[in-house]
Amino acid sequence: MALRLVSLSLSVFITLLLSQCATAAQDVTCSGMVPVRWRRESISIADFGGVGDGVTLNTWPFRKAIYRIEHLRRRGGTLLYIPAGVWLTGNFNLTSHMTLYLARGAVIKATQDTWNWPLVDPLPSYGRGRELPGGRYASFIQGNGLRDVIITGERGIIDGQGEVWWNMWRQRSLRFTRPNLLEFMHSREIHISNVVFKNSPFWNIHPVYCSNVVIRYVSIVAPYDSPNTDGIDPDSSSSVCIEDSFISTGDDMVAVKSGWDEYGIAYGRPSSGITIRRVTGSTPFSGIAIGSETSGGVEDVVVENINLYNTGIGIHIKTNVGRGGYIRNVKISDVSMNKVRKGIRIAGDVGDHPDGGFSQHAIPVVDGVTIKNVWGVGVEQPGSIQGIKNSPFTRICLSNVKLWGVGSRPSALWKCMDVSGAALGVQPWPCAELTTTFGTGGLCSGAI
Numbered sequence: 237m238a239l240r241l242v243s244l245s246l247s248v249f250i251t252l253l254l255s256q257c258a259t260a261a262q263d264v265t266c267s268g269m270v271p272v273r274w275r276r277e278s279i280s281i282a283d284f285g286g287v288g289d290g291v292t293l294n295t296w297p298f299r300k301a302i303y304r305i306e307h308l309r310r311r312g313g314t315l316l317y318i319p320a321g322v323w324l325t326g327n328f329n330l331t332s333h334m335t336l337y338l339a340r341g342a343v344i345k346a347t348q349d350t351w352n353w354p355l356v357d358p359l360p361s362y363g364r365g366r367e368l369p370g371g372r373y374a375s376f377i378q379g380n381g382l383r384d385v386i387i388t389g390e391r392g393i394i395d396g397q398g399e400v401w402w403n404m405w406r407q408r409s410l411r412f413t414r415p416n417l418l419e420f421m422h423s424r425e426i427h428i429s430n431v432v433f434k435n436s437p438f439w440n441i442h443p444v445y446c447s448n449v450v451i452r453y454v455s456i457v458a459p460y461d462s463p464n465t466d467g468i469d470p471d472s473s474s475s476v477c478i479e480d481s482f483i484s485t486g487d488d489m490v491a492v493k494s495g496w497d498e499y500g501i502a503y504g505r506p507s508s509g510i511t512i513r514r515v516t517g518s519t520p521f522s523g524i525a526i527g528s529e530t531s532g533g534v535e536d537v538v539v540e541n542i543n544l545y546n547t548g549i550g551i552h553i554k555t556n557v558g559r560g561g562y563i564r565n566v567k568i569s570d571v572s573m574n575k576v577r578k579g580i581r582i583a584g585d586v587g588d589h590p591d592g593g594f595s596q597h598a599i600p601v602v603d604g605v606t607i608k609n610v611w612g613v614g615v616e617q618p619g620s621i622q623g624i625k626n627s628p629f630t631r632i633c634l635s636n637v638k639l640w641g642v643g644s645r646p647s648a649l650w651k652c653m654d655v656s657g658a659a660l661g662v663q664p665w666p667c668a669e670l671t672t673t674f675g676t677g678g679l680c681s682g683a684i
């Protein structure tokens with residue numbers, strides 16, 4: 237009885253401690269990571285002949301305005317103001333030291349003229365377009381080799397009108413890989429906030445070969461059945477912070493990547509220093525994912541305070557033989573799930589290959605993954621950890637993971653193979669491969 241009382245008060249104490257930690261976590265932000273500069277100069281798209289009637293094509297006004305910012309190079313940079321209205325346009329490039337400001341009621345809408353959409357080279361770390369060989373369609377809004385770019389405003393909308401592209405994908409009539417809604421390449425000091433991203437043709441926000449990228453207070457929405465509309469894919473990038481956002485799309489909400497098989501290995505640019513916190517949303521695929529393209533390596537990832545509902549796989553760490561690279565030092569905590577098909581999946585057999593040139597000897601390393609304080613209801617399967625034969629995933633540490641089944645049914649069982657690590661306070665009990673020696677001297681010492 238006394239023991240029970242002690243354990244009860246202990247759990248109350250821990251709950252209090254946890255809730256205090258949760259409030260403290262609210263104060264942690266990435267706002268200081270990228271300087272948000274005040275622009276001395278402001279110009280409006282309307283000054284460049286732009287018409288926000290939803291019908292007029294504004295490709296030239298956008299290109300002229302940005303050309304002017306690029307070539308006049310005003311001290312402190314320039315803000316491009318997009319007033320309320322629907323600004324239809326073809327794709328355009330951003331430039332350094334600019335702010336793209338979407339006023340309340342402003343919509344930048346992509347043309348549906350897929351025929352005249354420009355092409356760009358494939359990414360070197362992918363060797364080809366992600367969905368089709370050869371080049372790829374340019375992203376709707378893109379930045380290459382830039383620094384100090386801000387996209388913000390009063391919750392204006394960037395609308396990709398992706399339906400025509402989704403239909404081409406469904407009818408197998410695509411010629412090249414579909415455009416992303418927003419892509420930054422080789423860029424740094426990027427700040428994106430208070431904008432809504434809607435109906436991307438393909439991935440929504442794709443920072444690749446970038447550093448110091450902050451994405452906060454954004455909403456990203458696309459229909460549940462829209463193909464490959466990933467929310468945010470930090471790719472071969474470092475110091476990326478995503479927080480306080482809502483993402484509901486047709487594919488992974490956030491997926492950290494770093495290149496594809498032999499191309500990603502040769503390019504060798506990892507993703508590191510990735511923070512994802514206070515993100516809510518749903519998707520038929522993965523909530524928070526790492527992979528499957530991780531050939532340049534992924535390390536130092538922190539994921540915390542995530543809410544998922546109506547989701548396929550809550551937390552998904554995925555790679556494959558042929559990928560090579562590594563996934564290490566990943567810390568995931570405080571995740572709640574409501575109605576998910578599978579809570580947690582860590583797997584070494586996920587994803588396709590760019591071509592036949594991948595190596596069977598390019599075995600990825602997965603080491604040091606801590607997942608703690610996960611609470612799920614309506615979880616069809618709690619999880620699975622499936623390493624690679626003769627190359628097990630190591631130091632996989634689960635603590636305080638409670639995943640309840642659908643209705644009154646108990647959740648199904650965990651499945652594990654080729655993995656070592658430990659589990660503490662996991663319900664239902666994960667699998668014999670994970671030991672209970674967690675703390676000092678255990679495989680997961682230092683994990684909590």
Ligand SMILES: *[C@@H]1O[C@H](CO)[C@@H](O)[C@H](O)[C@H]1NC(C)=O
Nearest residue numbers: 299327328329356378379380
């Ligand atoms: C945009 O930038 C790409 C290089 O990233 C370049 O090939 C293309 O011509 C640019 N488009 C315009 C309209 O300036």
